[in-house]
Amino acid sequence: MSSKKRTTIHDIAKKLDITASTVSRALKDHPRISDATKELVIKTAKEMNYQPNSIAAALRRGTSNLIGVIIPNIDRNFFASVVRGVEDVLNDTNYNVIICQSNDSLEKEKSNIKALLEAQVDGIFASYAKETTDFSHFEDIVNRGIPLILFDRMQDVFNVDAVVIDDYLGAYKATEHLIEQGCERIVHFAGPENVSIYRDRRRGYEEAMKRSHLSVDEDLIIHSDLKLESGKRLAEEILEWNELPDAIFSASDYAAMGAMEVFKKHDIEIPQDIAVVGFSNESFTSLIDPGLTSVDQHSKKMGQFTANLFLDRLKDKSKDHTPTKTVLNPELIIRGSSLKKVEQPQDQKIEPEHINT
Amino acid sequence: MSSKKRTTIHDIAKKLDITASTVSRALKDHPRISDATKELVIKTAKEMNYQPNSIAAALRRGTSNLIGVIIPNIDRNFFASVVRGVEDVLNDTNYNVIICQSNDSLEKEKSNIKALLEAQVDGIFASYAKETTDFSHFEDIVNRGIPLILFDRMQDVFNVDAVVIDDYLGAYKATEHLIEQGCERIVHFAGPENVSIYRDRRRGYEEAMKRSHLSVDEDLIIHSDLKLESGKRLAEEILEWNELPDAIFSASDYAAMGAMEVFKKHDIEIPQDIAVVGFSNESFTSLIDPGLTSVDQHSKKMGQFTANLFLDRLKDKSKDHTPTKTVLNPELIIRGSSLKKVEQPQDQKIEPEHINT
């Protein structure tokens, strides 16, 4: 009783003694079908509990209205939020979103792409796996004529549409803010030098220091894996110094938080004694006390821009598009951990710059 | 040049001067095709850069190999983790997963179901929206003969396969643990009484108290929305009491964390003066200092069980199955916030009980 045969447009047509094409058109609100027929068809469809078969339509039209999104990890706040942004935009269209996780594995990423391609997706948005250095599987997508847009992570070697964030600028803003608060001896918790985002963040820090005529002291730049535990360890080390720094700009919220915990335990006041700024605006930054000032990467906006870029691409499909790199402007979210002076309004600008490459 | 026509099995057939059916069979490793032909076909397919069209296959077979998962929110750790569990299991099959978000909205939930049904999914796993009280749109799924499994949230009024967690038991374990640590005046931060999970957690708390011959003092049960701010507010109130409690069992990690912050600020030692236990094992519980003891809901396991239940259902499709309720055993994750005595090994049992309803 549960799985009786599904109703098709032919069933409706037979019942109404018209043809399937008329039913199809009526359901699609085709302009050249009489209102009477439309009404009748729609009514009967409802009565017969008709459910369109989008697979059949997709096969016929050659377009699935499916968009594949490949992310390293669904349970990382940042990516979840990007997906939200994508869906925000695509919900108003008739595209549906399929999400795949690569778990930062190259193999999984390849099989994800294979599955999406087989599902005849109309576009793929991806943030590639950490393992990925060869992009031939991504090139396959482009070669098949399917729009591909990379977000968050990108490589200059592989020229394709991309939406990324300006890590350099984020770090610059963070450091500048600390300087405005009166800090001069600012420690930077830096990440591995072989990862481009960490190099960029370090550059941003250094540049902000220089612009304010503060010396860049190599001793104040400490490299680590930026995990919570490292933050704790580094804070312990700093406490041994002859002269304490007056601020820390960490390239990761986790390391920043670890350091804050150690400082608090040693009764060092934050931000009075040492101000702290992190990076990524992880959700816990607003939960802890004091709140951790951090650089927001506009994850949701990133998703929205990615989806919109895709929709734009569709319009000038004919034209042979040059890949566009959209760089989002990060936003400094100021919280208690860095606010030595009077409160100040938040910077709310998030306009992206478009750079043709 | 980019979007040339895709190769089909007919193209391969023509090139090899055989028929499409042979190609299809060779690609599917059909037993009655000679090894020579198979090899040849596979080789040529690769050469011609053939990509199967799973949509066409789906239409023909009447099964899409797509599973739809509906969750309230992708950026809630718990749900993201459930999805991971689902994928863990389904990755080894030829099912692919489509994720939809309802944003806890009934309307969105309905449209998600519509989209999934149109995509001809072979099954739907869902955690319904908070707004949902009428389940007719879910009944539609069942009536169409498509397997539906609810997870996390469920209603006894709607009899369908479900995988849930035992909130009562989780609360019981948490309270029992506090009692074992020597606590007697245990405050319970309770949630809204109209939500079943909060009622269950309260019952677990009360039962554990009674079993240990401790009185259940209504004054120690405080209701709120369980947000971080409420936790702070309640902690401030508690500090005004004549006699401080020796522990708090909060039905939410957020409220627990808020309280911890206030206590720490007032130099109340955790866990020595007041022990704290939360619920949900949110990711921040292991980040803060001391770590917050919490009840883990086995989100990943929940996803795995859901997927496995689906696979089981497929086997006895003929048989008219009675809905099964799978209740997962929550696990208490013990951290610094409640550990007054010597360290003890963690309870690792996570075996579910199967209860036929």
Next chain:
DNA sequence: GTGAAAGCGCTAACAA
């Protein structure tokens, strides 16, 4: 071991 042929449910020229 392979071929022929039909058809999944829908759409879209082309006709009328």
Next chain:
DNA sequence: TTGTTAGCGCTTTCAC
């Protein structure tokens, strides 16, 4: 305004 017809790419029964 509606009907006719063909076919998207694949699978599968029935032949041989």
